Amino acid sequence: MLTFAVFQLVTALVGGTVGTAPLAYVFFNSMDPVGVELPKQPSxxxxxxxxxxxxxxxxxxxxxxxxxxxxxxxxxxxxxxxxxxxxxxxxxxxxxxxxxxxxxxxxxxxxxxxxxxxxxxxxxx
The missing domain is CATH 3.30.420.270 (Nucleotidyltransferase; domain 5)
Known part of the structure; x- marks a missing residue:
C-alpha cells in the first residue's frame, strides 16, 4: 500500500509525463523486498x-x-x-x-x- 502511495506521489510530482516510468522503475527496483511469512494452517x-x-x-x-x-x-x-x-x-x-x-x-x-x-x-x- 505504501509503495502504491509513493508511486502516486512521484507520478503527481512529475506531472504524469512519459518520464515517470523510468523513475518509478529505478525507485521500485532499489527497494528491499519485504519477506512475509504466513501462518501454516492444517490441511x-x-x-x-x-x-x-x-x-x-x-x-x-x-x-x-x-x-x-x-x-x-x-x-x-x-x-x-x-x-x-x-x-x-x-x-x-x-x-x-x-x-x-x-x-x-x-x-x-x-x-x-x-x-x-x-x-x-x-x-x-
Whole structure:
C-alpha cells in the first residue's frame, strides 16, 4: 500500500509525463523486498468422522471399525498428521447410550485426539 502511495506521489510530482516510468522503475527496483511469512494452517483433510451405531459398532469415515482398533484406524486415515492436530467429529445413531459415547471419547483422549466435536441433528432423540 505504501509503495502504491509513493508511486502516486512521484507520478503527481512529475506531472504524469512519459518520464515517470523510468523513475518509478529505478525507485521500485532499489527497494528491499519485504519477506512475509504466513501462518501454516492444517490441511482441510484433518477432520475425521466417527459414528457410533446403535448395535455397538463404530464407523470411521463410513468404514466399520472395531473399537479396539479405533486409534490405529484414525492414525492411518490421518495421513501422517499428529493426533493433536486432527479434529474428530463424533456422532451417534439414535439409541446410543451415554456410556458408549463417554467410552469412545475416553479412548480418543488416551490416543491423543483432544479436538473432539459432538455432531447432532434436530431429528435425533
Amino acid at each position: 482441510r483433510g484433518t477432520a475425521l468422522t466417527v459414528r457410533l451405531k446403535a448395535d455397538g459398532g463404530l464407523l470411521v469415515e463410513g468404514v466399520p471399525t472395531p473399537e479396539e482398533g479405533l486409534a490405529a484406524t484414525l492414525a492411518a486415515k490421518a495421513d501422517g498428521v499428529s493426533p493433536g492436530e486432527v479434529r474428530i467429529l463424533l456422532s451417534g445413531e439414535p439409541g446410543v447410550g451415554y456410556e458408549a459415547v463417554a467410552r469412545v471419547m475416553g479412548e480418543l483422549s488416551e490416543a491423543g485426539y483432544d479436538k473432539v466435536g459432538l455432531v447432532t441433528s434436530e431429528g435425533d432423540e
